[in-house]
Amino acid sequence: PALLFSAISLIMLAYTNRFLAYAAIIRNLKDQFIKKQDKSILRQIDNLKLRVKLTRYMQISGISSLLFCVLTMFLIYIGFAVVAVWAFGIGLLLLIISLVFLIWEIQIS
Structure with a gap:
């Protein structure tokens, strides 16, 4: 489990950067939409909102895995080795879930 600390930390950094980038793009598109009422901008914003939601799920799963x-x-x-095995298994499953959300988000892009 100690080896996963650095991997999960790097993944979380990447997820946070994605989240911040999407938020900035959404803000810019909102300003564009206010100036020019184009429905394609709204579709882009909706797409990015879904990607932000998936990124939040990725972050929650990743943080839970680290926990x-x-x-x-x-x-x-x-000294609770048997329980530790189960906790580690749950952590690995949560990391897998986080990566599945990442694949889903990448497919949208």
């Missing part, structure tokens, strides 16, 4: 990795290490420390 379960920390819990795993704590459980190993206090």
Whole structure:
């Protein structure tokens, strides 16, 4: 579980950068829409809103995965190895879910 700390941290940094970029693009498109009432801009904003939502789900799953990795290490420390195995498994599943959301988001782009 300790090896996943750096990987999850880097993934979270990438997710946060994506989130901030989408938010900035949405703000710019909103300003464009106010100036020019073009329906294609609204469709782009809706697409980006979905991508922001998926990015939030990716972040939540990734953070939860990190939390379960920390819990795993704590459980190993206090001698609950069997429970630690299950906690680590849950953490891995959450990381997989996060990556599935990433694939979904990439497919939209």
